[in-house]
Every structure is written in C-alpha cells, then in structure tokens.
Amino acid sequence: MGDGAFDSGAVLAALARYPPLPARGARVAVVGGFVRDIWLGRDPRELDLVVEGDAAALARTLGGEVVIHEPFGTATATGAGWRVDVAMARSERYPAPGALPQVAPATIEHDLARRDFTVNAIAVTLVGGELLAADGALDDLSRGALSVLHERSFVDDPTRLLRLARYAERLGFAVEPRTASLAARASVATLSGARLGGELRLALTEPDPVAVLGRLADKLPLAIDRSLAEDALALAPPESDRAMLLLGVMSSEEAWLANLELTTREHEVAIACLRAGVPAEVTPSALWRAWRGVPIEAVAVAGARGGGDAARRWIDDLRHVRLEIGGDELIAAGISEGPQIGRRLERTLAAKLDGELTGGREAELAYALRGES
Numbered sequence: 001m002g003d004g005a006f007d008s009g010a011v012l013a014a015l016a017r018y019p020p021l022p023a024r025g026a027r028v029a030v031v032g033g034f035v036r037d038i039w040l041g042r043d044p045r046e047l048d049l050v051v052e053g054d055a056a057a058l059a060r061t062l063g064g065e066v067v068i069h070e071p072f073g074t075a076t077a078t079g080a081g082w083r084v085d086v087a088m089a090r091s092e093r094y095p096a097p098g099a100l101p102q103v104a105p106a107t108i109e110h111d112l113a114r115r116d117f118t119v120n121a122i123a124v125t126l127v128g129g130e131l132l133a134a135d136g137a138l139d140d141l142s143r144g145a146l147s148v149l150h151e152r153s154f155v156d157d158p159t160r161l162l163r164l165a166r167y168a169e170r171l172g173f174a175v176e177p178r179t180a181s182l183a184a185r186a187s188v189a190t191l192s193g194a195r196l197g198g199e200l201r202l203a204l205t206e207p208d209p210v211a212v213l214g215r216l217a218d219k220l221p222l223a224i225d226r227s228l229a230e231d232a233l234a235l236a237p238p239e240s241d242r243a244m245l246l247l248g249v250m251s252s253e254e255a256w257l258a259n260l261e262l263t264t265r266e267h268e269v270a271i272a273c274l275r276a277g278v279p280a281e282v283t284p285s286a287l288w289r290a291w292r293g294v295p296i297e298a299v300a301v302a303g304a305r306g307g308g309d310a311a312r313r314w315i316d317d318l319r320h321v322r323l324e325i326g327g328d329e330l331i332a333a334g335i336s337e338g339p340q341i342g343r344r345l346e347r348t349l350a351a352k353l354d355g356e357l358t359g360g361r362e363a364e365l366a367y368a369l370r371g372e373s
C-alpha cells in the first residue's frame with residue numbers, strides 16, 4: 001500500500017511488457033485502474049491510455065490489431081499477450097440520465113474530472129512521469145475510500161452504481177458517506193437493458209460476484225443466497241457459464257432477465273437457472289426425460305436446491321450415456337423410417353440408463369427391435 005508518496009516511476013516501469021509507447025507528439029498518460037493498482041501494489045488488469053488528440057492514430061503506432069470506436073473517440077490495440085485501450089481526452093455531456101454521453105476533446109486534467117471515482121481519476125504522463133490527479137484522489141487511495149467527483153455522477157451514469165459495488169468488494173475500499181448517500185438515492189432505471197446487462201457481466205466476473213450482487217440487492221430484483229450460489233457452483237462442471245448461473249440463481253424476475261439483452265444462450269442459461277427445481281422422479285431415465293436439453297448450469301442449481309445426489313449423478317455420469325446403435329441400424333434391420341425410429345431409440349436408452357440392458361450393441365439392437373409398446 002502506498003503511504004501518500006506516489007512513485008510515478010513504478011507506473012512507467014510496469015509498461016515494459018507492452019510495445020514501445022510514443023515518446024513525442026500529443027500528451028499521453030497512463031490512466032485509471034492501471035495507475036491505481038500499481039499504487040496499491042496490485043497487478044493491473046488492463047492498460048488504459050489517454051491522449052490529448054487522436055486515439056486511433058496513437059493505437060495504430062502500437063502495432064497489433066486496432067479496433068476504433070469512432071463516436072467515443074476510443075480505440076483498442078491488441079497483440080500477442082497484450083491489450084491497450086486508448087481514449088481521446090474528453091469532456092462529457094449527458095443528454096439524458098443514463099444515456100451515453102456526447103464527448104468533446106479536452107485536456108487530460110478535464111478528462112480526469114469527468115470520471116467515476118477519485119481513485120480512478122489519476123494519470124501519469126508517459127513523457128516526464130508527471131502525476132495528474134483529481135482533488136482528493138491520493139488521499140482516497142491512501143485511506144481506501146471510494147468517492148464520486150461530483151453530485152450528478154450516478155444520475156448521469158448509473159452504471160457507476162455497479163462499478164461502486166465492484167470496487168468496494170475487489171479493493172476492500174469503504175464507500176465515503178456522501179457518495180453512499182448519493183448512491184442510495186440513485187437508480188438504474190434509466191439504463192438500457194443492454195448497458196445494464198453489460199455491467200452485470202463485469203460484476204459477475206469479479207473475484208467475489210455474490211458479494212458484489214449482494215451490494216446491489218436494493219437496486220436490482222435479486223434474492224441473494226450465498227450458500228445456494230456456492231453449492232450450485234460446486235456442482236457445476238468446468239464448461240459452465242458461471243456468470244449466467246449466478247445471475248439466474250439470484251434473480252427473482254424473469255421479465256427483468258429478458259430485458260437485459262443477453263445473448264440467446266446466456267438468456268437460456270439464466271432463465272433455466274432461475275426456474276430450476278428438483279425433479280419429482282429421480283430414476284436415471286426420469287432424470288434423462290427431465291434434464292436432456294436443459295443447460296447443465298440449471299442442473300447444478302437444481303442440485304443446490306435439494307436434488308444434490310441426482311444432479312451429481314447426471315453431471316458425472318448419466319448425461320454422457322449414449323447408445324451404441326443409431327437409426328441407421330434400425331433401418332438396416334427393416335424398421336421403416338419415421339418417428340418410430342426415435343421412439344425405439346429413446347425407449348432403448350431409457351432401459352440402458354435404468355440398468356435393464358447389459359451386453360452392448362447386440363442387446364441394444366434386440367431391445368430396439370422388439371415390438372413397440
């Protein structure tokens with residue numbers, strides 16, 4: 001932890017693993033979380049640069065693949081093992097609460113003043129290593145406090161309510177009282193579903209997403225249950241979408257989830273987790289009827305809601321069971337094409353799952369060829 005004395009050299013030294021950054025031209029600074037994290041002795045998650053000029057031009061000098069976001073004056077350069085986000089130093093005007101801002105070129109000092117929290121409103125220039133910081137930024141960094149820079153911060157940009165929860169948990173910082181009271185009065189209602197969904201994705205990939213959502217329970221339709229969430233995650237296999245599992249298991253409204261503009265798959269997983277319950281019957285074939293086609297995350301949630309043994313069995317074993325025969329074998333044996341092929345295979349798989357069929361391929365074929373019951 002820093003003690004109030006700021007070491008700009010440490011910030012510049014940490015840039016060594018990036019491509020060479022420009023040493024002349026428009027004023028450029030490292031900004032935000034990178035500076036904050038170096039100061040705190042943490043590993044920065046990403047590099048943000050701010051430039052008093054053309055962000056796309058600066059991004060192009062870095063090499064790598066460049067993506068430009070014209071309306072916001074930002075660009076991203078990505079290479080092997082690195083990624084740099086570049087933003088034009090700007091002032092922002094919010095045409096309406098929760099809307100995306102209109103931006104205009106500004107100095108880096110002005111740019112810092114439009115940011116979310118003082119601990120992120122801090123920059124070090126590439127040339128000269130000059131520290132630029134909003135009022136109170138270094139104090140807040142030393143005492144571990146989250147403070148907004150102005151009264152309208154959460155009204156202009158309610159995504160900051162979610163950012164506040166993320167930083168409070170990840171950094172273990174306290175929310176300064178005036179900021180806490182502004183946050184208590186603010187609402188996410190003016191945010192589009194897409195923006196809220198995007199911020200929730202970020203919240204759900206934090207080290208302790210349950211704690212982050214717990215801080216948002218008075219702003220969002222959530223029912224936080226840590227042990228339920230942890231039990232479900234413990235059951236979920238590695239390929240699970242852990243973020244959508246958590247979102248679904250802690251959401252209390254389907255309509256709200258539907259409005260978040262998640263991808264089709266994300267939405268399907270989250271809704272299935274919200275709805276997941278323990279099946280009435282737990283024989284292997286009954287589990288197959290209940291859970292085939294159901295996202296595996298929802299099975300893990302059903303397990304956490306009381307169906308633990310059944311869910312474990314399904315996840316570890318039953319979901320992988322397949323017949324050795326297929327429709328072609330039945331057709332070759334004289335069964336005419338049509339829905340009965342599927343019914344016969346299904347019936348045979350149910351028998352196999354329930355342990356009524358041993359003997360592999362021959363036994364499966366004989367069972368499938370028996371008259372339809």
Ligand code: CTP
Pocket residue numbers: 031032033034045046048114115116117120121157159160163
């Ligand atoms: N920012 C902001 N308001 C937002 C989003 C971002 O003021 N709604 C500013 C903050 O100054 C932040 C910077 O933009 O530091 C970059 O945003 P982001 O990349 O999301 O955060 P980091 O600073 O990189 O911090 P971290 O990745 O650790 O969350």
